[in-house]
Amino acid sequence: MAKVPGWPATPSAGPVLLRAPRLRDARTWSEIRLRNERWLAPWEPSSPHDWEERNSVGAWPALHSALRSGGRKGLMLPFMICYGGRLVGQLNVSNVVHGALRSCTVGYWVDEAMAGRGITPTALAVAVDHCFGAVGLHRVEVDIRPENTASLRVVEKLGLRREGFYERFLDIDGGWRDHIAFAITVEELNGRSMVSRLAALPPAPAWRNGRA
Ligand SMILES: CC(C)(COP(=O)(O)OP(=O)(O)OC[C@H]1O[C@@H](n2cnc3c(N)ncnc32)[C@H](O)[C@@H]1OP(=O)(O)O)[C@@H](O)C(=O)NCCC(=O)NCCS
Numbered sequence: 001m002a003k004v005p006g007w008p009a010t011p012s013a014g015p016v017l018l019r020a021p022r023l024r025d026a027r028t029w030s031e032i033r034l035r036n037e038r039w040l041a042p043w044e045p046s047s048p049h050d051w052e053e054r055n056s057v058g059a060w061p062a063l064h065s066a067l068r069s070g071g072r073k074g075l076m077l078p079f080m081i082c083y084g085g086r087l088v089g090q091l092n093v094s095n096v097v098h099g100a101l102r103s104c105t106v107g108y109w110v111d112e113a114m115a116g117r118g119i120t121p122t123a124l125a126v127a128v129d130h131c132f133g134a135v136g137l138h139r140v141e142v143d144i145r146p147e148n149t150a151s152l153r154v155v156e157k158l159g160l161r162r163e164g165f166y167e168r169f170l171d172i173d174g175g176w177r178d179h180i181a182f183a184i185t186v187e188e189l190n191g192r193s194m195v196s197r198l199a200a201l202p203p204a205p206a207w208r209n210g211r212a
Contacts, residue, residue, distance in 0.1 A: 004074040006135035013195045016122040018079035018091060018130070021067050025080060026060035028087045032111045039112040043148060046171045070094075077135070081110060081123045088114045091123050093131060093140075102138040104131055108154075115150070121157045125194040128158070132186045132194075139186075143169065143179040155182040158198060 008020045033040070033055035047054055067078035077093035089110035096104045106127055108120050124142070131137040142160060144151045160182035168176035189197065 001072060004072065006130060006133070007071050007074065007077055009077075009130060009134060011126045011130040011134075013122050013126050015084045016119055016126060017082045017085075018123060018126055019082060020071060021064050021078055021080050021090075023061065023064055025064070025087060026057045029060055029080075030055055030057045032087070032089075036109075036112055040109055042173050043109070043145065043151070044173060046174050067092075074098075077104075077127075077130075079123075079127065081108070081119065083114060083117075083119050088119060089123075091120075091127055093127055093135075095141075096135070096137070098136075102136065103141065104135075104137055104139075105141045105143065107142075118157075120154050121198055122195070124154060124158060125198045128184065128194040132189070137186075139183055141181060141183040143181050145172065145177050146180055152180075157201060158184070158194060159188075159201075160184050161188070 010017060010019045012018065034052065037051045037055075041051060053059065067076070070076040071078050075094070075096055077096070079091045079093070080087055081089040081091050089108065091106065091108040093104050093106050106124060108123060110119050128140050131140050141163070142151075142155050143166065144155065146152075161184060163181040163183045166179045166181055169179040170177055184194075
């Protein structure tokens with residue numbers, strides 16, 4: 001099979017590193033996912049199988065193999081998010097299209113215990129730079145439910161552009177859910193990296209979320 005541009009890869013910024021899934025991630029992945037059902041389920045694709053079944057240690061080998069296969073075929077870049085060397089979440093670059101469109105969609109989650117440290121904005125910035133660099137894409141899209149204020153903050157921090165409102169767009173948590181589409185094309189970075197643009201942004205004010 002021909003080499004896929006930009007895959008596999010381990011792009012990083014500071015303590016945040018993205019890497020391919022490993023078979024031996026099973027136990028850690030399952031432990032985080034089972035502990036985070038309430039945190040993750042509202043934002044995840046609908047499924048006829050219950051959470052326990054989908055996120056058990058035994059469910060990982062099939063998922064791992066589907067992700068690795070998607071990566072090898074160039075259809076997706078299925079990254080695990082590591083923070084300080086520890087697995088804390090996933091970031092999946094999917095719907096990878098080359099040709100005249102050269103676009104992709106990014107989805108992500110982190111362990112609730114690690115939320116609020118800016119891990120996902122950094123992971124997304126690293127992924128955007130990788131997509132525009134080694135993968136050779138021109139556009140990155142992120143689709144978010146209007147209720148997902150935490151995820152809306154992530155794209156706000158990166159300065160992604162609001163592109164539109166998709167009605168009943170994705171089958172999430174048991175129903176067809178509206179999503180807001182955000183995107184960025186490479187020209188918007190004016191030759192800078194997304195990681196450096198994120199680093200240059202002022203920190204969130206302390207009054208946000210009652211953390212003052
Ligand atoms: C959305 C998500 C990935 C953000 O990741 P993160 O690494 O915590 O991102 P940040 O640290 O930048 O935090 C983003 C916002 O989350 C909110 N937040 C932070 N800590 C939080 C916590 N413990 N509980 C709830 N919300 C929290 C804050 O509003 C924060 O914005 P702020 O920095 O301006 O205060 C994470 O909340 C998550 O995994 N949620 C569940 C899955 C999900 O929604 N995936 C995205 C689907 S589109």
